[in-house]
Amino acid sequence: MGRAKRKPGPLARRPDNSAFKQQRLPAWSPMLTANTVLPFFYFMALICMLLGVWLLLTVQGTQEIKLDYTEAGTCDKCFEKRKNVSSAAESCICKVVFLVEKPFKGDVFFYYGLQNFHQNLRRYMDSRDDGQLVGRKSNLKEPSSYCEPFAKDQNGLPIAPCGAVANSFFNDSFTLTYYGSSGDPVKVPLLRTGITWYTDKNVKYRNPQIDNLTLAQVFEGTAKPLYWKKPVYELDPLDPTNNGFINDDLIVWMREAAFPNFKKLYGVLYHDKLFTDGLPAGNYSIDISYNFPVQYFQGRKEVVLTTLTWFGGQNYFLPIAYLVTSSLILLIAVILTVAWWKFGKKGKNMEE
């Protein structure tokens, strides 16, 4: 049309001829047909396959020993003892012996594990006071209502740390001993600190700070949790800086596990003398201070010694997942290829 210029008047309501308003934005419209999909399928299959194989090889380089000590070795008597409520307060020590056939190379991690212990129950998980754990004095004396009914003891004293999570703190302790070729027991050195997240130890958990007061004085006027034997400021008699809320074991425990069967880090092998390369092969024993009752909930207790890969512990699932996915893609790709070859090739756009 020979319109010289668009006048504002008569065509005022004429819509803009822009790509967006006319819905003509340049677009990539992928077509999900065999032609386009098959190369992608084969490519994905290959990638997954390679990754899977690589991961598998990596995982095979790890080592792991799991030891259920609930009733093992001399612990059966302790197990029986813990069944009985009346003897709950009595201490019990037992020993479990095991053999390491192949030496553990590199960093070795010592875990304790619990089975059938639901740390992930909603009410259990909520039953804590982060404000208290971060060292707020107000929360120390007046725990949050989330801690109920573990906020105050019978005397009305505030519990520190309050709540069900802290109350059920795992209180077994372990000593790992190595019987070398000479037969002499050598205590395997374990690092018992530095096993938490850095942020937990330094940000999330803090002791209440009051100038010139010792930890015990700070916690004065609070009660220890019901099931505990010693107050929170005496958790680690050996290392005074590892007491109170910033006790590593407590912090590890307070990080609630995702599943009912879980393990938690107890210590890391300290590369010293005999153990510079890891754990040598040979006989070992664990001396256990057996305190934690599990029979009420049909739970099991175990210790785990393991080395790690760059992507986690000894877990074959991930490489297998990759391999299975890869083969599935391959299978589908082959099926699609065959189907396409047989039926779909003839002029797909001429069908109508």
Place this chain on the structure above:
Amino acid sequence: MARESEDAGIAKASKVKRQRKKKTKENKTRIVHANILYDHAKGEENPNRHYANNKIKTTKYTVLSFLPKNLFEQFHRFANVYFVFIALLNFVPVVNAFQPELALAPVVFILSVTAIKDLWEDYRRHRSDKEINHMDCLVYSRADKRYVEKYWKEVRVGDFIRLRCNEILPTDVLLLSSSDPDRLCHIETATLDGETNLKQRQVVRSFFELDCDFDPLKYNSIIECEKPNNDLNRFRGYIIHRSGRRDALYKENLLLRGCTIRNTEEAVGIVIYAGHETKAMLNNNGPRYKRSKLERQMNVDVFWCVIILLVMCLFAAVGHGLWMFQYGDKRPVFDVLSPEGTDLSPIMSAIYLLLTMIIVFQVLIPISLFVSIEIVKICQVYFIHQDMDLYDEETDSHLQCRALNITEDLGQMQYIFSDKTGTLTENKMVFRRCTVAGVEYSHDANARRLAMYQEMDSEEEECTSHGGTLPRRDSVSSHQSARVVLRSHSTKSHRRTGSRAEAKRASILSKHTAFSSPMEKDITPDPQLLNKVNECSNQMDFMRFHSQSMSQLPSDLSDIIDFFIALTICNTVVVSSPNQPRQKVWAKVPSQSPVKTIEDFIKRFTPSRLTSGSNSSSSSNSTLTKLDEEHPGSLDHAFSTVLPCYDGKACTPEEGELRYEAESPDEAALVYAARAYKCSLVGRLPDQVTVELPHLGKLNFELLHTLGFDSTRKRMSVVVRHPLTDQITVYTKGADSVIMDLIKPPDTDTAGRKRQKKIVFRTQSYLNLYAADGLRTLCIAKKILSKEEYACWLQHHLEAETSIQGREQLLFESALRLETNLHLLGATGIEDRLQDGVPETIASLRKAGLQIWVLTGDKQETAVNIAYACKLLDPEEEILTLNADSQVSSSNQNFTDSINPSSSPLSSSSFHTTPFTVHRLGLVIDGRTLAYALDKSLEDKFLAIARSCRSVLCCRSTPLQKSMVVKLVRNKLKVMTLAIGDGANDVSMIQVADVGVGISGQEGMQAVMASDFALPRFRYLQKLLLVHGHWCYSRLANMILYFFYKNAMFVALIFWYQFYCGFSGSAMIDQWYLIFFNLMFSAFPQLITGTLDKDVSAETLQQLPQLYVNGQNSEEYKPYMFWMNMIDAIYQSLICFFVPYFAYAGSDVDLFTWGTPITTLALFTILLHLGIETKTWTRMNWLSIIFSIALFFTVALCYNASCPTCYSPSNLYWTMQRLLQDPLFYLLSGVTPVAALLPRYFYRACQGTLFPSPVQVGRQLDKLPAETRRNILSLSRVKVGSPVHLKPPFLSLTKPSPKGYAKKDQRSFPTSKISQAKQMPVLQTDEEKGQRSPVGPIDSEKGLLDLYTLVPTKVDTLASTKEAPTFAREQQNPVTKDSECLDKTLESSALSLSSWITSTPLLTQADSVQLALPPHGGSQCVKYTRNSEERLSSDHTVHPVHRTEQSLHTTL
């Protein structure tokens, strides 16, 4: 705003008062006193104080009421209540799952988004209210004794206001004075009804004779009128003067708020209704709310979601109970007691858990779904608005979406109900031909001229350089300039002549004058008729000169002159000339209003005046001479034989060209036609009409009465005193069906009687011919009244006029009494041209699987022919015609009996033959039959027949019937219906249909006001439905499905986890992620996809209308798809849950370090899933996905770093930061989405490769290069677009179009005779039953003759068909094929007799094939046949063969 609320309070208080008053004093009327009488009384005494003032307030809220009212409104939506309930549940400690404040966030967010939207809308309303309230107007002030400026809002009932030209009326005003010498006031009502022609309003009669200016101080009358109501066309009341005299008030006295004063310098009136009580405001209804089909379906699935949710919650609750139970009395250490330290029983904790789970799983009911759908719909509406293809340059208007929430319904339509006039046709009336006194004047030159326009319409583009268009453009622009003079405010830019399109647009813009396009104005007179007119007026002039009685004129000549006089004066056309607006120049003739009282009558019709004809003629002569003096040369000018301009001949447009403004376009068409014969209307006053006749000059017809047109009478009449004969003459114009019944030949002389009978007979046959041509026919008749008769009638009439109760009915009866024993003058045929692109649009809509029904008020023949022209009916179709008039006329009771036997075998037969005939039948039904068909007992049968027909045409249907048909189809067939129309008569239909579409055409705005979508043109329906409808539907359907999937998938993750946490309701996904996942992290991509995704390009969608079936069958969203999506969601969630589960199993991972990767994986999976479902990836899609992921990580990182204690009970401090350093996280991200999406991806790939749906094929076509695509499409069009042409066996059994007959008439006469003979059984039965067939006796007789002479066998038919030489130019194949088919059908015993006889077995293959041949040229074909018909018009008189078709109608 605060002030506003105060005012509202006052208004409310006054309302209460008013109500109280209503109780005490039962006043059904409103009494208005003048305010100035009570000025000093300061309101207390003022009897008008209870009436609403003129302040308008359309806002819904005030500052104070906004929050409660808005919330109240929002809580009407059930979902909102549900979500608030859940949020509040969080505040109960035992069941709380989230931080209570946080749980409120989504609900508050959703509510506030909606509230902000509402607030903004309300603010805009407030602004516009304020603007309107503060407009100025002149109100008389008693103190100042003059008119002072006041704001609109200060105007009160009873005030006197003065209005100047071009002012907008602030209230409903009773007109008391006008500066116009005729006491008229012209208003433009475009804002009310969209009609742009001017309307006249009259000063109240008692103030009519005021010579001096109206003085409000002297006013002391009381007005009693109706309570405020919303009927724009009714106003009744009376004014009581101090003297006790009462004068009736009519709607002609009332000026309505919102109208504009035109052409009147000044008017004064008293305010009757103000503010919200004005008729305009009472008519102002808010937008409509409809629920779309998709939404209904969605709600079902939402309901399913609720059930799934409950099942999941119950499952978890029972699981938790059992889990608790297994521990027995000994509680494990990790089991937390109730806060009080007491044990919770398993049952109690299960019950608590149930509530907790509802909170945790609430995401399953997508809170954001409703908001998202609303957002997407708004975007869709925006895009539809913006579409250039739906923009009409000529009227500068584009599509309006008035209902915002049913866009996707456009993609699911199954039935279209269309009006004809103004919707399919342009509603531009063009005079085509006429018959006067039984002689037909074919106006061939006129037809040729119209053909030229048509051609030019089709080659619009090249017109700028085309020389032929120049004169037209000139005339338009001259016209334009005239307009500009008249309306100083109108844009001058129109004068600039640009392209033709612009000129055309300008001409449409200047529709103020209703008629401006030269096509409609310039009529080429038929030379024969012109000669006769000249001769006749010559004679009359001669006779007048010699003072002979006019009655001695030969009757055919007098008929001719009467015919044109009737055309000229029997209407409501207003004349204006560009230089002298509205006859202001006329010397003021002694005012003679229409006779209103008996005294008046006696005064005016005193014997002296009545007897002395010379007196009156001299008076007219005196006027004439007076005029001559005033306009020297004007008569000469008029008398000089200037041929009206028409194309091809450049001619100078007349300087003082008169323009006609009519309420209906055909009136103007007739006036223009008469002008072409130099019988032109030059002036119209309320009491007289001035007509300029050749040789006779200007004649003043004294207008005694105008009996306006109404749809029941279907005619209008004027009573005038003929200036030449001085007889009281009634001119009546109306539909032929009614006029013909009123014709009564004179009893006295037999010759005249015979002649009249002949005329009636001939006229009837021409009328049928016109109708067959698709012309609108009108009959013109006259009647001469003796004074006694007139006096007698007048008495009754005056009684009727003055009565207040039942005035309409009395006036109606009075009109009936007058319009009897008419003398037929002639008939006219007016063409209503088809709109551009209508046949193509109908064809493609039909290919899209839409059933198109045309419901029209027009008469059957016209409708059938328009239907053929717009390809609604195919010449190859059998036409079933249901006409029950005759049966009904014999006896109403009989009807049901007679339609039953006829319709039941028919319906059964059509069922038998359904596989063959389903696309081959067309049904034509008329209004009266429709009334019976819509009866409860018959509606099922009617529907059964209608369903088996390809197209249905309902003629002569009333607005109510239209809506009943729509309702019937909608409710009984459970289909989606769309009604499209342009006039007030379509409103009910538009409102009943699922989607109502209004054409913003010439017939006003009522249809548009009632509609959901308003289109400038019918043809835009194609893109609206096929493209936008399809897109909107598929976008929204996919989005809804995706929403369900997304939420189910996300919630299922948590559900799986319950198996590992003792069904305790804990979630590995943090509350923040859980709550904001839907609202923020995954919301944007789906909105973008829901708004922008295009499964198939617009071009392909339009070229392959078949793709529309996709939406009709709801293929994008079938009920099973919901469940498929659910299953997919479960699968994907299993993968997303268990891959991380096993990957972390037995490790020391904590809950959220494990849960956060799952959230991330779910997000990736969900986004990739959307990616698979997205068909087109624009920048926006990429951006939105990247944005979503970035948003998630940003929020997660910030949230995890912000505060170690704030978000108890959960604590994710530094989790995401740790995760991002964990290789395992990335490894999981790699494999999980791949594994999760594998099945869907595989399924899509298989589907795309092996069995692509039509839509996918369409997409594949999009990808091909343009060239190949065009080839394939053209191939497919032949193949798919016309399957009917290939398969059905009934090709030879189809019905020829009337045009086909016309042509065949010429080419193969024997064939048509045979075809006629074929129909004979029908005719015979008709005759036997003694029914009056509308055809008239000739045809029947002739038909019978044919039957006895020709009695052909079917084989004969075949033979003759084959032999017909004219078919040689067609391919031989179809013919032979047809014959085979015919043979087959003959063998087929299933074919019942009834269907056999209703079909015309002989197809004029030539026509049908020819019509089908050109792929695009529907209109060309039609044109061609029309032309041929015009050539043949003389033949018709001998063999009006086509009319046999009508005899068919009576078969049912």
